[in-house]
C-alpha cells in the first residue's frame with residue numbers, strides 16, 4: 043500500500059482592513075460565516091472556517107481583524123487576536139488588495155509576516171478590479187524582493203477566480219495529520235454569534251460615516267423552544283444619542299430595513315421562521331470598557 047498521508051493544519055488569513063479576508067473565508071467554506079462590508083475593521087475577532095477535502099485533508103482557516111493602528115481597547119484586543127493567530131498557525135496567508143497602492147500599513151503588515159518566521163503565501167486579491175493585469179507585476183516584484191513567500195497567487199475572492207489554485211497550494215505546506223473537526227463542521231462560531239454578526243453586518247452595510255466603528259450587537263435572548271419559530275431579541279449598541287437616531291432613522295425606517303434584511307438571512311441560516319426584535323442602546327465609550335467588550339464577545 044502506498045497511500046498518501048492526509049494533511050491537516052491551521053492557516054491564518056491576515057492583511058489590512060478591507061483586503062477581502064472574510065470574503066475569501068466565506069468563499070472557501072462555501073457558506074457565509076463571516077460578516078463582510080465595504081467599511082474597514084469589519085471583523086473584530088478570530089473566526090475559524092473549516093475546509094475538508096476528501097482524501098487530501100483538512101484546512102482550518104483563521105480569519106482575523108484587519109491590521110491597523112489601535113486607538114481604543116477594542117482595537118488593541120483586535121490586534122492581539124491577529125498576533126495570537128500568527129503565533130498559533132502552521133502557515134500564513136497574507137492578503138493584499140492589489141487594486142490599491144502600497145502604504146505604511148502594508149509595510150507594517152509585511153513586517154509582521156517576516157517576523158513570524160512562518161511559511162507564508164502572498165495572495166493578491168481583487169484582480170477583477172484591475173484594468174490591466176500587467177499592473178500586478180510591480181507589486182509581485184516588490185513583495186518577492188521583500189520576503190521569501192512560498193507562493194504569490196493573484197485571485198478574486200469575490201468571483202472565486204484562482205481560489206482553487208490557492209487551496210491546493212495551501213494544503214501542500216501543511217503538516218501530515220488526521221482531521222481535527224468532523225467533515226460537516228464549517229466553523230467554530232456558535233449560532234448566537236453568527237446571528238449577532240448578521241445583524242451587525244446589516245448595520246454596517248446600511249449606515250455610513252462613524253456608525254460602523256461605534257456599533258456592536260448583543261443577543262439578549264435567543265428562544266428556540268418553539269418548533270417552527272425562533273424568537274431573537276437583540277441590542278444594537280452605539281455610543282451617542284445622535285448615533286441612535288441614525289440607526290433608528292426617520293419614523294423608524296432605517297431600523298426596520300436593517301431588521302428585515304437581517305431576519306431574512308437568519309431564517310436562511312436557521313431554516314426556521316424568525317421573530318427578530320431589535321432595539322438600540324447607548325453605552326458611552328463602550329470601546330474602552332473591558333467588561334462590555336467581554337460581554338460582546340471581544341475577549342482577550
Ligand SMILES: Nc1nc2c(ncn2[C@@H]2O[C@H](COP(=O)(O)OP(=O)(O)OP(=O)(O)O)[C@@H](O)[C@H]2O)c(=O)[nH]1
Nearest residue numbers: 059060061062063064065079083084085108199200
Ligand atoms: N471587486 C472585488 N471586491 C472584493 C473582493 N474581495 C473582497 N471584496 C470587497 O471588499 C470589501 C471588503 O471585504 P471584506 O471581506 O469585508 O474585507 P476584510 O479583509 O475581511 O476586512 P476587515 O474585516 O475590515 O479587515 C467588501 O466590499 C467586499 O465585497 C474581490 O476579489 N473583488
Ligand SMILES: [Mg+2]
Nearest residue numbers: 063064084085
Ligand atoms: Mg473581515
